[in-house]
Amino acid sequence: MPNLEQFVNFDPEKDIPNLDGKVIFITGGTSGLGRVSVTSLAKHNPAHIYFTGRNHQAAEKLIHEVQIEKPSVRLTFVKMDMTSLSSVKTACKEFIHDRLDVLMCNAGVMFIPAGVSSDGFELHFAINHLAHAMIIQELLPLMKKTASLPGSDVRVLCLTSTAWMSHPKNGITFSTLRTPQKGFMGSSFRYGQSKLANIIYAAELARQCANTNIKFISVHPGAVNTHLTMSIPWHLRLLTTIVLWFLGVTFMEEAQGRLSQLWAAAGCTKDELVNGGFYMPVGRLSNDRLDKTALSPELALELWVYTQNILSKF
Template identity: 55%
Template structure:
């Protein structure tokens, strides 16, 4: 794949080394960035790829594609409803390996109408943050055990977005997150809140468990269902904002490159707890004070883990 204009040159075909023996878990793996990531990593001979999604037929389709690419790679589809923490927990408990080397928290929704999850949380925060926090906490024991192995290189990659900049004051409005948070321009503020949480939670995971490599990444603006299924006003906003910056929307095959880089680059080239824009561009200096504040991160970590522990 040729280099993208304005991006660091990265070709997963030649720049990703062998993944022999490694076990990978990708959320939202049946379409868009998640599917492209699974397909790309399957070419490098991992032992097994787990991936989540809502549609069984899409899961079976990806399993067949992985088998066609490399028949030696195991593939398991986990049906999961990201709007139900009970469903997330039940599906994650079906993980059945004694090691986990790469966890890619990829699934997400964007700029959807105000609504509540099945557990009573604002839907974007529930899907983009709480569901992934549940997955991380459920898989943390096996991640830590894997990190104890000689020569291990365990990674957690959390997808965020430049939309984090739209977060409300303080990052997360805890006394409103159990409401639809319906307000003017609210869909983007709610999205920003959830993407802010992705950055901060990944950074705190790295602080608490430095034996893991945990980072947050912005994939670029990608032409997936998150964009194509928006209403025409919101879609116009996304296309217009990118046009104003002279940026074209990426294909899923291009958009997955930053997360593949974060999952596979030499460990010495990746800063633990950092935020990266495409491809492999350390971008912590673009974060605001809320996103860099350790106390803000601690509060989100403690609050989040108290919530997920209740399911």
């Protein structure tokens, strides 16, 4: 049966205010929840939406679709290889605006075969965490500048998952991150580790940038039928479906699955957001659902230092 907590009184068409003048950056915008976030936010007249992806054809189709309905909204496709930190850093230079109001770190992979990125890091960790950390680092000075403006409302959303609970015992196995991290239930551990990283990195960003006016949060959209979930191996999808059934949850369609990140991006006031908080669908601060590992400031700081050391090499 569906989890009724996921369906709250939030209607993005009615409850998102006019976004006139705002500039938005969404990773993974050519498909799934990223694509529907682009189309949903475009309806509210932002000045510009940047979105990343790998598929030029899908990007052109999305731009055409938005401009038919909202010709005043400008869009820019940023092609990005998230398995290469140098590629990510170079792609960020395509952002040419003098402000950035919302950064939605939406792109990700799930349960992909074991492997390492072109930089030599486990693939889930490289794409889901390190690539987004590079984007945040490159765009953070501009977001700080925007946050200093009168009436500013700057937000960074890190999309995560309740799969964070399948993280390895020690949370993040730093010693083997430069390997494919193969092993029994390896794909679950690898994915869970990266989703845990999304949660604790957002929390640490909130601490590191406490003197700014930027809100950093992590958001779980719920179990959603997207290309990402439909493309995982059948046995893992079956296992996921069984686990969700025991939890009283079924897969949602994108129309419902988009709600959490849209609410966090623009559907609430910035004062409603707890900096560093973890949110479940829709708009529910859920830090009480996190275990001691996910709440550990020591682990979060260790991840921060590890990540900064990696990024400094590119």
